[in-house]
Amino acid sequence: MSLADYPFSREAALRVAETGYSLEGLVVEPNPQPRLSRLVRRRALDRVLGSLRGEIPDSAAHPLAELLSYPLARVMVSCINDDLLIRRYALAEAKLASRKMVREELGDLLLLARDLSVDPRYDPNGLFVHFSDYLKAASGMRSPGWKLVNRSLEAGWVAVTDHELARLLEERAKERVQKGLPLKVPPEICEGLGPDLTQVKEELLSRRAKEKVDLGEVTEEAFPPCIRGFLGEVAAGTNLAHTARFALTTFLLAVGMKVDEVVAVFNTSPDFDEERTRYQVEHIAGRSGTAYKPPSCATMATYGNCPGEDRLCRWVNHPLSYYERKAKKRGSG
Numbered sequence: 001m002s003l004a005d006y007p008f009s010r011e012a013a014l015r016v017a018e019t020g021y022s023l024e025g026l027v028v029e030p031n032p033q034p035r036l037s038r039l040v041r042r043r044a045l046d047r048v049l050g051s052l053r054g055e056i057p058d059s060a061a062h063p064l065a066e067l068l069s070y071p072l073a074r075v076m077v078s079c080i081n082d083d084l085l086i087r088r089y090a091l092a093e094a095k096l097a098s099r100k101m102v103r104e105e106l107g108d109l110l111l112l113a114r115d116l117s118v119d120p121r122y123d124p125n126g127l128f129v130h131f132s133d134y135l136k137a138a139s140g141m142r143s144p145g146w147k148l149v150n151r152s153l154e155a156g157w158v159a160v161t162d163h164e165l166a167r168l169l170e171e172r173a174k175e176r177v178q179k180g181l182p183l184k185v186p187p188e189i190c191e192g193l194g195p196d197l198t199q200v201k202e203e204l205l206s207r208r209a210k211e212k213v214d215l216g217e218v219t220e221e222a223f224p225p226c227i228r229g230f231l232g233e234v235a236a237g238t239n240l241a242h243t244a245r246f247a248l249t250t251f252l253l254a255v256g257m258k259v260d261e262v263v264a265v266f267n268t269s270p271d272f273d274e275e276r277t278r279y280q281v282e283h284i285a286g287r288s289g290t291a292y293k294p295p296s297c298a299t300m301a302t303y304g305n306c307p308g309e310d311r312l313c314r315w316v317n318h319p320l321s322y323y324e325r326k327a328k329k330r331g332s333g
């Protein structure tokens with residue numbers, strides 16, 4: 001097992017410390033080792049841009065450059081300090097590691113598991129994870145197959161396959177990568193990374209523009225003030241309260257948006273998890289047999305989700321009634 005493949009591990013962090021390299025030495029000119037610095041910066045930028053483009057590519061970089069590029073990538077992400085970037089970077093690093101985990105011998109996978117605070121048991125009967133470790137790692141996975149009630153549990157141990165262990169470790173790796181971000185970075189370091197950060201910011205703006213949801217035939221201008229307010233908060237990267245998120249989801253589904261479109265609406269939320277969000281939206285849409293309806297104006301007010309009435313609000317008692325009236329008026333106009 002190569003430490004460069006799992007740079008978020010505690011052992012990798014110790015190896016980085018042992019090298020004696022500093023951020024200043026890699027970033028601030030004049031640089032005593034310009035060739036290494038270029039390799040590390042190029043790979044660090046590759047990691048961050050890859051996270052925005054969907055996948056950090058595998059690298060044939062020198063193992064030391066690969067190892068040092070991870071902390072530098074975290075510094076780049078911290079200099080920009082954007083919630084969407086931080087979330088996607090952590091996910092992409094975990095996915096990169098996951099691709100390598102599935103190729104590891106079981107013994108090395110067990111070593112990595114222990115580094116990530118999971119202590120599996122392997123004996124002639126198979127591979128097991130203690131239920132407490134299992135729940136911590138699987139808490140964000142909403143597919144029914146990961147629910148503890150659907151697993152084989154004996155004396156507190158959950159049976160898993162090699163690939164399932166790798167998937168659980170991917171979740172732990174994502175938590176490890178995201179922990180502590182953004183870091184406190186000296187201004188001179190961010191200044192030294194200026195050209196690289198400019199590329200990342202441009203890519204981030206491009207991603208946001210491409211992912212802006214087109215509501216298609218849905219008449220967004222007819223949305224009531226509460227729904228417009230929720231959409232504005234989500235677009236600004238704010239986490240909505242549970243009741244507000246439920247109200248927004250049920251409303252968008254009710255006016256004709258597809259599950260995929262509603263899931264995409266939430267992709268700028270700081271806590272966005274596509275698998276979890278899709279599960280929740282599909283559940284609300286009726287996958288379990290019950291399709292939920294948007295709450296009334298009175299319920300919205302009870303939960304503090306009414307931002308205040310406009311003139312049309314006074315004539316309706318439900319957000320859908322508002323939408324129908326305003327959309328009809330716009331169509332006739």
